Amino acid sequence: DDNNVTLRMSTPASETDQRSVSLAEVFAPAVAEFATYEPHYNASLIAQGSELESIASGDLEMSITSAQELAQFFPEFSIFATGYVHQDAAHQVAVFNDALMDGFKAKAEAELDVKLLSVMYLGRRHVNLRQTKDELTVTNPADLAGVNLRMPGTDAWQFLGKALGANPTPMSFTEVYTALQTGSVDGQDNPLPTVVDAKFYEVTKQIALTSHLVDLNYIAMSKSTWDGLTGEQQATLQSAADAAAESGRVAQLEKEANLVSFLKEQGLSVYEPDLAAFREHVQAQYVGTEFAASWPAGVLDKINALGN
Amino acid sequence: MTFEFMLCLGTIIVLAGIGAPIAYVILIAALLYLLAAGQGIGIAGKVLMDGLYQSFILLAVPLFIVAANIMNAGTISDRLLSFCVALVGRFRGGLGHVNVVASLIFSGMSGSAVADAAGIGKIIIEMMTKSGQYTRGYAAAITAASATIGPIIPPSIPMVLYALVSNTSIGYLFLGGILPGLFMGAVLMAVNLWMSKRRGFALEEPVPLIELPRRTLNAFPALLMPAILLYGIYGGVTTPTEAAAVAAFYALMLAALFYRALSMKAMYQILVESARSSAAIGLVIGGALILNYIVASENIPSLLAEHLVGLDIDPLMFLLGVNVLLLLLGCILDATTIILVIIPLFIPTCRELGIDMVHFGVVAIVNCMIGLITPPYGILLFVITAVTRIPLSEIIREVWPFLGVLVLALLCMVLWPGLVLALPRLFGYAG
Amino acid sequence: MSRLPKLFTGFTHAVAASLVGLMFLTFILQIVIRYSAQLPWLAEMFPFMEPSRYGWTLEFCLFLWVWLVFWGNAFVVRQQDHVTFDILYNSVRPKVRRGFFVIFSLVIAVGLLASLEPTWSKFYVLRLKKTATLSSLFGDWVRMRDVYLVYALFLIVVPLRFAWLAYHAIRYGVDDPTNDAMDSSLK
Numbered sequence: 032d033d034n035n036v037t038l039r040m041s042t043p044a045s046e047t048d049q050r051s052v053s054l055a056e057v058f059a060p061a062v063a064e065f066a067t068y069e070p071h072y073n074a075s076l077i078a079q080g081s082e083l084e085s086i087a088s089g090d091l092e093m094s095i096t097s098a099q100e101l102a103q104f105f106p107e108f109s110i111f112a113t114g115y116v117h118q119d120a121a122h123q124v125a126v127f128n129d130a131l132m133d134g135f136k137a138k139a140e141a142e143l144d145v146k147l148l149s150v151m152y153l154g155r156r157h158v159n160l161r162q163t164k165d166e167l168t169v170t171n172p173a174d175l176a177g178v179n180l181r182m183p184g185t186d187a188w189q190f191l192g193k194a195l196g197a198n199p200t201p202m203s204f205t206e207v208y209t210a211l212q213t214g215s216v217d218g219q220d221n222p223l224p225t226v227v228d229a230k231f232y233e234v235t236k237q238i239a240l241t242s243h244l245v246d247l248n249y250i251a252m253s254k255s256t257w258d259g260l261t262g263e264q265q266a267t268l269q270s271a272a273d274a275a276a277e278s279g280r281v282a283q284l285e286k287e288a289n290l291v292s293f294l295k296e297q298g299l300s301v302y303e304p305d306l307a308a309f310r311e312h313v314q315a316q317y318v319g320t321e322f323a324a325s326w327p328a329g330v331l332d333k334i335n336a337l338g339n
Numbered sequence: 340m341t342f343e344f345m346l347c348l349g350t351i352i353v354l355a356g357i358g359a360p361i362a363y364v365i366l367i368a369a370l371l372y373l374l375a376a377g378q379g380i381g382i383a384g385k386v387l388m389d390g391l392y393q394s395f396i397l398l399a400v401p402l403f404i405v406a407a408n409i410m411n412a413g414t415i416s417d418r419l420l421s422f423c424v425a426l427v428g429r430f431r432g433g434l435g436h437v438n439v440v441a442s443l444i445f446s447g448m449s450g451s452a453v454a455d456a457a458g459i460g461k462i463i464i465e466m467m468t469k470s471g472q473y474t475r476g477y478a479a480a481i482t483a484a485s486a487t488i489g490p491i492i493p494p495s496i497p498m499v500l501y502a503l504v505s506n507t508s509i510g511y512l513f514l515g516g517i518l519p520g521l522f523m524g525a526v527l528m529a530v531n532l533w534m535s536k537r538r539g540f541a542l543e544e545p546v547p548l549i550e551l552p553r554r555t556l557n558a559f560p561a562l563l564m565p566a567i568l569l570y571g572i573y574g575g576v577t578t579p580t581e582a583a584a585v586a587a588f589y590a591l592m593l594a595a596l597f598y599r600a601l602s603m604k605a606m607y608q609i610l611v612e613s614a615r616s617s618a619a620i621g622l623v624i625g626g627a628l629i630l631n632y633i634v635a636s637e638n639i640p641s642l643l644a645e646h647l648v649g650l651d652i653d654p655l656m657f658l659l660g661v662n663v664l665l666l667l668l669g670c671i672l673d674a675t676t677i678i679l680v681i682i683p684l685f686i687p688t689c690r691e692l693g694i695d696m697v698h699f700g701v702v703a704i705v706n707c708m709i710g711l712i713t714p715p716y717g718i719l720l721f722v723i724t725a726v727t728r729i730p731l732s733e734i735i736r737e738v739w740p741f742l743g744v745l746v747l748a749l750l751c752m753v754l755w756p757g758l759v760l761a762l763p764r765l766f767g768y769a770g
Numbered sequence: 771m772s773r774l775p776k777l778f779t780g781f782t783h784a785v786a787a788s789l790v791g792l793m794f795l796t797f798i799l800q801i802v803i804r805y806s807a808q809l810p811w812l813a814e815m816f817p818f819m820e821p822s823r824y825g826w827t828l829e830f831c832l833f834l835w836v837w838l839v840f841w842g843n844a845f846v847v848r849q850q851d852h853v854t855f856d857i858l859y860n861s862v863r864p865k866v867r868r869g870f871f872v873i874f875s876l877v878i879a880v881g882l883l884a885s886l887e888p889t890w891s892k893f894y895v896l897r898l899k900k901t902a903t904l905s906s907l908f909g910d911w912v913r914m915r916d917v918y919l920v921y922a923l924f925l926i927v928v929p930l931r932f933a934w935l936a937y938h939a940i941r942y943g944v945d946d947p948t949n950d951a952m953d954s955s956l957k
């Protein structure tokens with residue numbers, strides 16, 4: 032009917048990715064009465080990283096965005112892309128729903144016309160290396176000296192790589208498998224589900240469970256489209272997004288838990304380094320940086336207070 | 340199919356038909372499409388810029404073009420040519436075979452067929468036309484055809500992309516591509532031999548064997564190039580994309596220091612010439628990106644998917660049907676779009692019908708690579724035209740026999756999965 | 771050619787050549803830095819070789835690539851360098867060929883020019899968007915709209931060129947494709 036809106040969603044994730052699945056299976060049916068959910072996977076509609084401005088210019092209604100992408104517009108979002116800030120999946124939800132997020136959300140709505148609906152859990156990022164544990168055992172940051180670690184090609188990611196003690200090197204994701212196979216990089220960092228989906232376990236020997244970043248995505252939506260809905264529809268859509276995020280979170284946590292044994296079966300050493308040493312070292316690196324300077328005063332303390 | 344989509348295709352046919360540059364034709368057609376569909380026409384430029392600003396693997400294209408231009412200006416190609424003529428000039432279709440073999444060797448070099456064609460393609464086409472045996476259309480056609488082998492033999496970006504959407508092992512996919520790649524090389528050499536006999540391409544004056552050591556020595560540093568590049572990639576010094584820069588660097592060192600055949604002024608001309616070809620190619624690739632956006636925007640994939648749900652047919656018929664469809668789509672879409680957007684639609688049905696995913700992947704990628712040379716819309720044909728300025732019509736006229744045997748080779752791979760799966764199974768693949 | 775256009779052509783070509791040359795050098799730098807990172811003492815001895823200073827190389831190459839494509843098409847690529855389907859075009863009478871040429875040149879000129887304003891307004895939001903890594907090279911002022919600026923330039927220059935070509939074709943006719951310099955690169 033006339034009131035039906037089309038929600039075009041573009042994401043670089045594949046159709047079988049947990050985020051795609053939960054939106055298609057939980058979100059889409061819940062809003063079906065007034066909205067047609069039209070997903071475009073593998074960045075087939077909008078190039079990766081250009082979704083936010085496409086929403087801003089009215090050419091897209093939804094996307095799954097990251098704190099890093101938002102930080103390109105609003106530097107203060109870098110706090111959510113900083114090592115050892117989020118502690119776990121529950122902490123992410125608490126932070127997202129806390130009043131401390133209001134300023135962040137308002138800014139994205141005012142300047143980009145982007146409404147952040149809900150937070151999705153991507154998993155803990157770990158260091159995944161070619162070397163066997165015998166060749167290189169990672170206990171503390173000093174052990175990563177001289178290790179060429181592929182990190183995504185933005186300043187924030189590269190900084191995190193350096194803060195871990197490694198030599199961060201940028202490289203496009205599609206080249207990482209071959210680079211690991213041939214040794215043009217020593218390692219990469221991603222959550223375990225990505226290590227499995229991208230087959231990195233075929234060409235690496237160990238995973239040091241550094242948990243250096245509890246990675247997240249936001250379900251983002253056009254504020255104008257949102258404003259065009261009735262109050263009732265808004266409430267339905269909001270709870271649909273929350274339900275999708277929750278179902279994805281449960282599935283992702285379960286997947287992560289199961290993958291350790293799978294990866295061990297594949298012959299990888301999977302072990303935990305001295306996390307306190309890593310946390311202390313990484314957090315110390317951020318003190319006095321331009322990243323830290325962009326964070327609103329007191330927010331870091333509020334985030335920490337919401338954790339354990 | 341919507342009215343605006345028909346309008347877009349119609350505009351392309353008419354404008355391209357009257358001889359307008361293809362890249363601009365697509366841009367104009369996209370503007371009309373967006374206007375008719377009620378979307379802002381500014382999207383075209385945004386899509387184009389976003390896409391090009393992400394095309395990491397295509398960075399190899401300008402670098403390979405620089406390498407090829409340096410090799411030509413720095414007498415490196417001449418030395419390679421005279422070595423090859425001494426070696427194979429006495430045989431029918433000698434340089435054509437060299438062309439195919441060079442593609443097989445260099446197929447390990449880049450993950451992308453476009454980069455391969457722009458790089459060694461340019462060098463070897465010049466060698467073939469300089470030798471005077473072959474028409475330039477024939478040289479370009481066999482080069483385009485053999486460049487399709489590049490992404491079949493590892494490393495291969497298309498296979499990495501397929502693995503990501505299909506949840507298949509990249510290692511086994513890489514292994515699965517080796518025999519089909521060699522097989523494609525073999526059928527192309529067979530056609531080359533047959534065509535050379537039939538068309539009576541002249542034989543070179545046989546070079547006395549006693550000449551061979553001298554010519555080998557003369558070409559030796561140039562012959563080292565593939566070895567250095569392959570070591571660079573497999574030794575972990577460079578990524579496949581970076582290897583293009585190494586090729587250019589090595590050629591520059593050889594030409595400037597070893598052969599002393601390159602002046603500063605010549606180097607400047609090489610850079611301008613490389614800029615010219617790269618820009619022309621970049622715009623054509625940009626056109627492909629816009630077409631991809633339009634296809635996604637039409638939501639054609641999900642319309643296709645609806646027809647595939649619950650399909651109950653013989654697996655072989657399904658595979659053949661998919662291949663015919665992919666070949667047809669290859670006439671208008673580029674390989675990346677097909678792999679990322681169209682192929683995932685078939686994967687659930689494949690699983691249901693018990694089709695092996697490595698087999699399906701290799702077959703589908705071979706199919707997509709053949710699509711790169713199917714007229715009228717074949718990106719490899721465009722790239723070779725842009726680099727060598729050999730008219731498209733001359734290449735298209737000569738490409739049909741090569742296209743024909745590649746399709747036959749594809750049919751063999753569909754009918755005998757063992758051709759793909761033998762090597763992976765040897766290394767422990769359970770499928 | 772008179773002096774001013776010659777100087778201008780020299781300048782635009784020099785820019786294009788520099789873009790290609792810089793891209794080549796940046797790639798080499800990237801390889802050298804990654805390789806030298808395996809020898810940590812190097813960075814200690816020469817602080818400028820510290821690998822983390824070179825996170826910008828990849829994006830800088832992409833920047834050079836898009837500028838190369840659009841600067842190149844605006845100023846360096848000649849009419850005969852473009853990929854065209856020339857079967858029909860080459861087989862018709864010169865008068866018809868001239869008609870074809872004038873029609874498509876004007877369509878391209880009008881179409882591209884018409885898209886200038888809508889395109890620029892799509893880029894408007896990019897004035898806020900930082901590049902991923904180029905700030906460490908160019909300084910903190912650089913935004914994605916600055917990177918995309920070259921496309922707007924392209925949308926102005928290319929229509930002017932096609933309009934000029936159309937005028938020229940109306941006035942003097944078009945070249946006979948059978949004797950043009952198609953194989954200038956196959957010397």
Ligand code: NA
Nearest residue numbers: 446489492494
């Ligand atoms: Na390859």
Ligand code: NA
Nearest residue numbers: 669710716717
């Ligand atoms: Na094609």
